[in-house]
Amino acid sequence: MSIVELAEEEAVRRGVxxxxxxxxxxxxxxxxxxxxxxxxxxxxxxxxxxxSRLVVEDVPVIIFCPSCQMQRxxxxxxxxxxxxxGTPTSEILQGKEIEVVALEIEECQSPV
Amino acid sequence: xxxxxxxxxxxxxxxxxxxxxxxLREQFRAAGVFVVSxxxxxxxxxxxxLEQTLTLLRRDYRVAALVGDLATxxxxxxxxxxxxxxxxxxxxxxxxxxxxxxxxxLQKWDLSDLDFLFIENVxxxxxxxxxxxxxxxxxxxxxxxxxxxxxxxxxxxxxxxxVAVVTKMDLASAVEFDWQAAYGNIQAVRPGMQVLKLSAKTxxxxxxxxxxxxxxxxxxxxxxxS
Numbered sequence: 001m002s003i004v005e006l007a008e009e010e011a012v013r014r015g016v017x018x019x020x021x022x023x024x025x026x027x028x029x030x031x032x033x034x035x036x037x038x039x040x041x042x043x044x045x046x047x048x049x050x051x052s053r054l055v056v057e058d059v060p061v062i063i064f065c066p067s068c069q070m071q072r073x074x075x076x077x078x079x080x081x082x083x084x085x086g087t088p089t090s091e092i093l094q095g096k097e098i099e100v101v102a103l104e105i106e107e108c109q110s111p112v
Numbered sequence: 113x114x115x116x117x118x119x120x121x122x123x124x125x126x127x128x129x130x131x132x133x134x135x136l137r138e139q140f141r142a143a144g145v146f147v148v149s150x151x152x153x154x155x156x157x158x159x160x161x162l163e164q165t166l167t168l169l170r171r172d173y174r175v176a177a178l179v180g181d182l183a184t185x186x187x188x189x190x191x192x193x194x195x196x197x198x199x200x201x202x203x204x205x206x207x208x209x210x211x212x213x214x215x216x217x218l219q220k221w222d223l224s225d226l227d228f229l230f231i232e233n234v235x236x237x238x239x240x241x242x243x244x245x246x247x248x249x250x251x252x253x254x255x256x257x258x259x260x261x262x263x264x265x266x267x268x269x270x271x272x273x274x275v276a277v278v279t280k281m282d283l284a285s286a287v288e289f290d291w292q293a294a295y296g297n298i299q300a301v302r303p304g305m306q307v308l309k310l311s312a313k314t315x316x317x318x319x320x321x322x323x324x325x326x327x328x329x330x331x332x333x334x335x336x337x338s
Contacts, residue, residue, distance in 0.1 A: 002125055002126075002128065003125050006123055006125065010121060014119070019116055020116075022118075023125075028241075028267075028268050028271060028272075029242060029268075030238060030239060030241040030242035030268050030269070030272075031242065077267045077268075077301075078264045078267055078300060078301060079300045079301070080267075080271065080300065080301055080302065080303050081300075081303070088299070088300075088303030088304070089303055090271075090302060090303050090304055090305075092271075097124075098124065098125040098126055098242070099122065099123065099124050099125065100121050100122070100123045100125060101120065101121060101122055102118050102119060102120050102121055103118070103119050103121055104116050104117070104118055105116065105117050105118075105119055106116055106117070107117075
């Protein structure tokens with residue numbers, strides 16, 4: 001819901017029509033992409049965003065590996081270890097995002 | 113027909129909640145209260161655990177609780193038996209607590225009168241993981257009857273927690289609970305997390321848990337004084 005509200009605010013502020021929302025969704029965000037997409041249409045009903053698309057970019061978990069001293073992916077969401085060397089770590093650098101990154105817009109007709 | 117254009121926005125969808133949580137955290141810090149939120153699946157024994165916590169801890173500390181539930185006030189009624197101040201947050205159809213609800217519920221409370229505040233979230237291992245409530249410590253409960261693989265099924269909530277508590281240990285042998293497997297699974301999704309085991313019913317392990325909480329409060333107060 002707040003995704004739609006956030007986009008609406010931007011649309012009003014810029015005086016534009018939004019045709020799509022680009023969203024980054026982390027694997028640790030706690031949000032399921034399929035459920036989000038299914039509810040998006042409903043959330044847009046009765047709003048200026050009706051008919052717009054939600055484009056979701058999956059963001060994988062990236063950790064800092066204390067052994068490699070580098071950013072690495074994890075083995076799996078069930079195993080928080082460096083995918084390269086297997087060192088366990090809880091230092092998460094990426095993967096919790098629920099972020100609106102961009103909007104596809106069309107300029108509104110001039111009011112006059 | 114105008115050409116569609118892409119504009120960069122970069123806005124965190126949960127920003128409103130994060131701002132409210134930050135305000136809460138500041139309020140808690142100023143009051144010197146240590147705030148624990150409890151998350152677990154429905155039926156893991158959060159309320160029984162919290163009732164025992166409030167009853168026993170209030171002998172030495174000033175404690176209070178907020179309890180989130182979809183529809184009933186049963187939990188608040190149960191917790192009130194502890195004699196500690198308890199307030200229900202009825203979420204209606206919402207499956208988790210949000211920081212603004214906690215702010216609302218706390219409006220008339222003087223937090224500086226408290227040592228510990230417990231916030232019992234709605235029984236749900238999915239959505240509460242995304243919502244910061246400004247708490248000092250997020251405690252995830254798993255009962256022995258749920259099976260050892262709960263952490264693997266819900267890695268996000270276990271990963272967002274600070275400490276895990278395995279409850280209903282009095283039933284462990286009856287359900288052939290494999291402690292090593294459960295501990296290993298918790299460590300797989302959240303390496304290094306402390307895991308406590310106890311039974312709120314028999315009281316086994318409760319003292320270790322209280323010692324842990326007392327240590328956390330002391331750390332908070334020492335940190336605030338320095």
